[in-house]
Amino acid sequence: MAITLEELQLATRNHGLPLEALRYPVTPVGLHYLLTHFDVPVVPDGWRLRVGGQVKRELTLSLHDLRARPPTTSVVTMECAGNGRAHLDPRPVSQPWRSEAVGTGEWTGVPLRSLLVEAGVSQRAEEVLFSGSDRGVDGGVEQAYERSLPLDEAFREDVLLAYDLNGAPLPPQHGAPLRLVVPGWYGMTNVKWLERITVLERPFDGYQQTRAYRLRRDEDDEGIPLTRIRPRALMAPPGIPDFLSRHRIVDAGPCPLEGRAWSGLAPVAAVEVSVDGGAVWTAAEVEPQLGPWAWAGWRFVWEAAPGDYELLCRARDEAGNEQPLVPEWNVGGYANNAVQRVPVTVRA
Numbered sequence: 034m035a036i037t038l039e040e041l042q043l044a045t046r047n048h049g050l051p052l053e054a055l056r057y058p059v060t061p062v063g064l065h066y067l068l069t070h071f072d073v074p075v076v077p078d079g080w081r082l083r084v085g086g087q088v089k090r091e092l093t094l095s096l097h098d099l100r101a102r103p104p105t106t107s108v109v110t111m112e113c114a115g116n117g118r119a120h121l122d123p124r125p126v127s128q129p130w131r132s133e134a135v136g137t138g139e140w141t142g143v144p145l146r147s148l149l150v151e152a153g154v155s156q157r158a159e160e161v162l163f164s165g166s167d168r169g170v171d172g173g174v175e176q177a178y179e180r181s182l183p184l185d186e187a188f189r190e191d192v193l194l195a196y197d198l199n200g201a202p203l204p205p206q207h208g209a210p211l212r213l214v215v216p217g218w219y220g221m222t223n224v225k226w227l228e229r230i231t232v233l234e235r236p237f238d239g240y241q242q243t244r245a246y247r248l249r250r251d252e253d254d255e256g257i258p259l260t261r262i263r264p265r266a267l268m269a270p271p272g273i274p275d276f277l278s279r280h281r282i283v284d285a286g287p288c289p290l291e292g293r294a295w296s297g298l299a300p301v302a303a304v305e306v307s308v309d310g311g312a313v314w315t316a317a318e319v320e321p322q323l324g325p326w327a328w329a330g331w332r333f334v335w336e337a338a339p340g341d342y343e344l345l346c347r348a349r350d351e352a353g354n355e356q357p358l359v360p361e362w363n364v365g366g367y368a369n370n371a372v373q374r375v376p377v378t379v380r381a
Contacts, residue, residue: 040129049133055269055293065136071169086232089153096210106141108324110295114219114259117369125366140214142195146188157234161187163213163224174240181237191216216326217261217297221246249364262297263370266304266348281377288337295328299352304331310343337379344375
């Protein structure tokens, strides 16, 4: 199925992590993946964050107010729910991600929990809604980008309202001046250009919650909402690339293979590598994770002999979740964590 003009248009607006950048423990800001649903908004100088709804005290806070509070910094791996969509057949028409919609940042901000406690959440509360200032049309519905979290998830100590990324203020494309960071959840949860937090007494029924980001077998299926990131391992492509095809070329002899692995369900337990298309798997060496919700580095030395190969890697987390060899199709092309396949030619 050919890439449509609309998909090409999306691909030029958004960008993924060059897989060779997996070698960085923390992704440089300019290499971190980006998905912008509508336009990057121009945030006014008098920006304020408003907290309201089912609370005892409404809050209105400037960026200065937020920065004056005790900061928290976490290293978090963030992945788009559509990562891997381009490998599905037939391919759902949307942002045509292959495997590159991921990045790991060092996020600094204020714990969301502290603001909710200060506001005093009502006993009737069920969810917390996060509204960004970006606006557009999706599924025929005009809307601001909004997502909600169940109350227990919103009260997690590691959920941040982030104003810094990698030690510097958020750039516009990453949600300046403030964005939500929910460790372990797919990227659509992490609302950018945050301007309002509303505590709700019933579940949010907006488009991004009830129609988008759900695993559906067909258009009539109500589906299951996406939440946490499934396990995945990616390999930094070895050797050198052919310019157009990106096919890899390596020299015979010891060939170090390396990459990153992560899961939003449990810590990474193991990474395995296959150099023969998946017939035989061998354990790789896995490094400690940089944080509970950050990826882990892995390494494997392959004794490469001349010939053509297909290299694979797969991750398993401590809850027993493991990457499948074959993707499972769904309407939106979400959560495809099937193993990465890297064609390689070894030259003498």
